[in-house]
Amino acid sequence: MGKSFSLPRGTADILPSDITAWRYLESSARQFFSVYNYKEIRTPNFEETELFARSMGQSSDVVQKQILSLRSQKADAAEDSGLALRPEGTASVVRSYIQNNVDRKESLSKYFYIGPMFRGERPQKGRLRQFHQMGVEAIGPDSASPYLDAEVIALAVNLLKGLGLKGFTLKINTLGSKEDKEAFSKKLREDLKPHLAKLSDESKQRYERNVFRILDSKSKEDKAIVKNLKLDHSYLSKESLDYYTKVKENLTALGVAFEESVDLVRGLDYYTHTVFEICDSSLGAQDALGAGGRYGTLVAQLGGSDNVEAIGFALGMERILLALGKVDIKQSALDTFVIAMDDAAVSYAFHVLNKLRASNISADMHFKGGSAKSQMRIANKSGARFTVIIGAQEVQNKTVTLKDMDSGEQEELALQEAISKIKS
């Protein structure tokens, strides 16, 4: 026996027994994306580390602590390659958009992606180091429309509903323009200053690094202080407020229920204006099924044109699956299981197996033989609708015995007859 290996921390095998749920999730999602006219894009699973730092924000925890860097064998052992596994999808999609000069080809591009993401966090329920997200990005000079904000949010909500989820809530907020955001950040610092001593240690750090995060602190003291600030949208420009009002009107028109939450902020720097979050309380601490928002300046920040805006969201697929619980979808059953009653019948049974498959009938058999009883047990466990029994008699008569596993009835037939019966 050699050394045995186990999964790297925070990763998971998706076994055949899990696949049904995954495929259900993916195919429903693709259906929704297609209905909303979003096209699939596939980007590499790794990029230049700098891309993530510039997009998500140098100070964000994801960039500071959770990036999994690649190390080149050619370089010194200590030297990293400047490449990193992607912690999210947006940066790559925007990079690709810019690199391919898509803004010169069309005024609005609607993309979706599905794939693995990587973050070096300590694993817990709903949080893995390799996890999967599916998301949408609408990018282009024409993307600055409150209708598009509503469309993107509605797509996320309807997709989750379509999967059968019910217990989730949508929260929305606006951060305003880049200028508004800066003004708010300043105001927040001033308002919090008198309370600084009473804030939790984490929030003291947040005060310096990213004040907004204090707003969704889980500490009781912090919550009380934040509540007392009586936050509102008074720092917003009229344009930003009007835009936000439009988004809400459009959501209502689409029948999308939402909660407004002035203290909803996102951890990544690139968000401006509309932000939203979809939570499901059944999930525990990691309760965000998905989140997204508008990013007004990201494209320019990454070297694209100034007039190109974007909006998008990402959904955590493992979390959706957790929230769905046991997905009850019938597995596609095996059509037939072939049984050889004795060694002499095996080669003819093998021939029959092949004929069945050639006729597009799913079929399997147990090559190791064994008693008729044990083979029948295996056939039963396989879930096959029919058993095709081959013994001396069938070999002699060039026939097969076809047994219906539900009714238990069986009859000896020519192979062609059996095939048409299975297909009917």
Add this chain to the structure above:
RNA sequence: GUGGCUGUGGCGCAGUGGUAGCGCAUCUGAUUGUGGUUCAGAUGGUCGCGGGUUCGAACCCCGUCAGCCACCCCA
């Protein structure tokens, strides 16, 4: 990254100092070529890994790895 809890046959668990059991699953059998129920029997574990204490450890101690829950962070 921090704290708490956990780690025993494939799975779920019991066993808290004298070298391991239970349920499910698996396999075999219950008259000659036949399943799902039932009955009888059988296989399977150096008790996550590495040290230590002890005459003796699954059980106590230390370390380590992994999982879970919370913090943190975020999808």
